[in-house]
Amino acid sequence: MFKQTLLAAALIGMSGVALAGHDAKPDANPWSNFALENQLRAMPAGDVTRGQQIHEQMMCNACHGEKGESPSRNYASLNGQTTDYTIKMMLDYRDGRRWEDYKQAEIMVKIAQAMDDQQIADVAAFYASNPVTTWSYSQALSPEDHAHADRLVRKGDVNRMITPCASCHGMHGEGNSVTPALAGQVPEYFVRTMKAYQGHHRNNDVNAGMSQFTHDLTDAEIDALAQYYASLNRKP
Template sequence: MMPQHGLWTMAAAAFFLLSAFDAGSARADALSMNALREVLNVRPQGDAQVGAALFAATGCAGCHGEAGISANPEWPILAGQRSPYLYKMLLDYRAGRMQGQGAGMMAAVTANLNEQQISDLAEWLSRQTRPMLIRHTGREPAVLKGDRSRLIPPCEACHGANGQGWDLQPTLAGQHRAYLVSVLNRFKSGERNNDINAGMAQIARKLNEQEISALADYYGK
């Protein structure tokens, strides 16, 4: 197993290079880290109770399930995602920074929501229980720990040792396998381009079909 300091050194080096590469070709429609910090600094405090009522009133359950756990494997499980991440994603849909699968529908849903309502939704969803990672003993894909030769950092550097995610990095554990495959392929093709410094897109472009499938098998359900 790679020592922790080695893992983080590798991740830091990789993301430094990724950010430097992107500096000359930043996508105008994606929030920069500084812009995102400003957005989050003025984010209103979310009210989970109000968010629950809003989730029901806007018909979100039709795609994402009564408690944010979608029955359709093509739609993401939202339950238990971190509140700041959900807030950013909903703002991205509203601003038209998302493209491809479901983006038009989500843009229409969020078009009439203000920042307070979006924060309320994010807060409620973050408090819902999500399916957790089922350990696939002996089936950890090699790319899970990164690949120094391709400047691919370990998945856990951003998404946590158990796929639990952080404030601005999504929870992967327990997500639908089909959705994970779809998202990685959309990052790889450039269809999805709302990630900070295009970090995930640059990583996904280096993954082959077998690696994407193996990662989805590992984290997904």
């Protein structure tokens, strides 16, 4: 574990270095629903206490906050995230399904490759144990923009074949199994993620679902949804 702590510290301190680009991309098959379900079932049970220790020893807290609540516009909040989604995310980084060309993602590849299945399950349990918090720097939407974002979340847009966000992410952004929680997410991270799916730079979603759903969203709609979810307190 001491070696892993040194690795994490070195990675976080390497500004501007294209870490993933120096290694060959692992050859991982895209997820099918069946393969992902079997992989999640085969993962060990996670332990919250061990997960917190790993979160601290691997210096995850340097970017993602003390309990997974991001202190920065540059990194995702992980607190309140579903266990299965965090596991999937870490496996995608580790195995090459998520291989994005920017520094934060490249650091995550190295961190994930330093962790075994038990450690991944443990940190996933730790993040899931911490409640969602409202992102403090989200901007207030105008009544019109809030209403439009709310319609997209609850009803989608039949004319553009846009599925309601709530059908997968929950009415209150709480997530569901491998579908991530969106409530309290950092708006800049939300926008970056949506643009990555929209531009086919991120391809780790099962059946390319997010790439399809984001295709016809405008920049203004993505921004409004980012602010909507960032300020949303998850309901019980």
